Amino acid sequence: MLKSITKSIPRIVTLLACAFLLIPIIQSVLAGLTVNYFRGLSSGLTLKWVARVLELYSGSILLSIWIALACLVVTLILGVPAAYALARNPGRASRVLEEFISLPLAIPGLALALALLQLYGTLQGFRTSWTFILVGHVLYTLPFMVRSVLSVLAAIDLKVLEEGAASLGAGPTRRFFDIVVPNALPGILAGALTVVTLSIGEFNLTWMLHTPYLKTLPVGLADSYASMRLEVASAYTLVFFVMIVPLLMAMQWASARAQRIMQ
Amino acid sequence: MTLTLTNIAKTFPGGVKALLPTDLEIAKGEIVSLLGPSGCGKSTLLRMIAGLETPDAGAKIVFDGKDVTRQSVETRKIGMVFQSYALFPNMSVRGNIGYGLKMQKLPKSEIEARVNEVIALCRLDGYADRAITALSGGQRQRVALARAMAPRPHVLLLDEPLSALDAALRGQLRDELALLLRQFGITAIFVTHDQNEAMAIADRVAVMSQGEVAQIGTPEALYRKPATGFVARFVGDAMPLEGRVEGDQLHLPGGILPLPGPAANSEVLVRAEDIRIDPQGPITARVETVTFLGTHYRIALSGASDTLLIARHSGLSAPRQGETVRLSVAPEALLILPKGVAA
Ligand SMILES: Nc1ncnc2c1ncn2[C@@H]1O[C@H](COP(=O)(O)OP(=O)(O)OP(=O)(O)O)[C@@H](O)[C@H]1O
Ligand SMILES: [Mg+2]
Secondary structure, three states, X not given: OHHHHHHHHHHHHHHHHHHHHHHHHHHHHHHHHEOOHHHOHHHOEOOHHHXXXXXXXXXXXXXXXXXXXXXXXXXXHHHHHHHHHHHHOOOHHHHHHHHHHHHHHHOOHHHHHHHHHHHHOOOHHHHOOHHHHHHHHHHHHHHHHHHHHHHXXXXXXXXXXXXXXXXXXXXXXXXXXXXXXXXXXXXHHHHHHHHXXXXXXXXHHHHHHOEOOEOOHHHHHHHHHHHOOHHHHHHHHHHHHHHHHHHHHHHHHHHHXXXXXXX | OOEEEEEEEEEOOOOOEEEEEEEEEXXXXXXXXXXXXXXXXXXXXXXXXXXXXXXXOOOEEEEOOEEOOOXXXXXXXXXXXXXXXXXXXXXXXXXXXXXXXXXXXXXXXXXXXXXXXXXXXXXXXXXXXXXXXXXXXXXHHHHHHHHHHOOOOOEEEEEOOOOOOOHHHHHHHHHHHHHHHHHXXXXXXXXXXXXXXXXXXXXXXXXEEOOXXXXXXXXXXXXXXXXXXXXXXXXXXXXXXXXXXXXXXXXXXXXXXXXXOOOOOEEEEEOHHHOEEOOOOOEEEEEEEEEEOOOOEEEEEXXXXXXXXXXXXXXXXXXXXXXXXXXXXXXXXXXXXXXOOOO
């Protein structure tokens, strides 16, 4: 009897922790769907607030998706060859370079944003363009792409595979696209989902870099809580979840898959 | 294709002299094996022929009269079989075999036909559309060979192609590989550290030691007329007879053995099959172990020389452990070789 109680304690603790985290989320989501939050659920359910969010903030949603995709393209173009170069030259210099690329991870987004503002804040055309935010996102997400691809490349005998391809007449470019990229694909996929998820959810850095005309999804969320009625802000939270949760789940799945391949 | 290597050497950054200046000539259609212990520079030599490693200045690699020293691996038209096979995991068996043909930009129909041809030759029918991970070790080995052969290379280079297989399979594939290479009629260089493999497959064997070719010749020549003690030990497991040479006699702990001639500054070696158990023999020894191996007995003998001698005794019965026996060796069966060359 006592034993079964002690055994179930961890489970109860876990459930309580989940409830502690989930209840505010559920409450918030429900708030976005009720007609009047202060009168509670009895006032009825509605999609009115969600529609209002989509109407008011569709620009933010589209901008976020656009920046996330652009960020993905840039991190793919920069990150995959960088990971490849690091994997092919496993020396001291490579380790130092890897640490250097990962540096933005250790710096708070705020500091990164301030540095960018100091450097480029006076370039008018650039400062007010979406590419300014993009640069911040690329800096922040690139290490995730490089690490993800590198860990998969490090697990296969890339040098011998490439020598095999070279002996069959494949030049460096062919080898990169025929051998390196396909074999790095699980890592590229995991990296890509991480980049998109992080870019869409990024707040600290973006909040510093944004202008009133360039609000991304999370910046818009903060804005809605500050300036809209609570139901609208809550509906916004719901929209945010609907976008980010599937991405998070896909990212988990892809990382687990890449992990499996590395064994 | 005829292959001529002149003054080919390799010093790795850090100063490791993996290969000392070497000359080698390989005739069209010849199969040459590079045989030697681990670290003697076999792979380095093979990789320089392939173009995967750059030789030290002054080297010259000539394929059929054409200097390819400065050409990169992709343009040398070689075929290579790696120890780990280096099969592309992202392609099927067919994709792997066809890759070299695709690089030559042949029309699809011709690629298809030639891949099927090689698949049949290498007995891979039925596996063509499998993933590489769904193949056994022996099948992977054959895919690696098929992939290297499909583009019809000038020369086939194999770096320990059988060493990833277990012993039983290795023996079987060794004979299969020997047969296939002759069917292809290709010039081939085959790296191994297994003398049986080298002898079974090659027309000529280059025995290497510490970055040098100690001797090159047919398996018979190496076996019967080894140039150094190292070659004699490596090919056919010759054992040293450690004693004092006086004129044309060798004084051993177990007795005096007649030599075919004076042998100052030489070492004397003998092979297991040349040691006879002979009641009239001049040497006394004690039987330490007797192992019956079907075709013969393997007898370990002490007291004759400073180290244990192994005799290969064929006959219907063998002496017992602990017995004292007398041994003889025909003088012409002894290997008398200069002392202190490439230990
Ligand atoms: N990339 C390298 N850098 C430095 N030294 C090397 C390199 N590759 C090989 N060596 C050295 O060169 C020597 C010859 O190496 P090689 O690989 O040719 O030997 P091998 O005869 O093929 O041996 P094994 O049977 O073990 O494959 C060794 O001492 C090895 O340590
Ligand atoms: Mg080797």
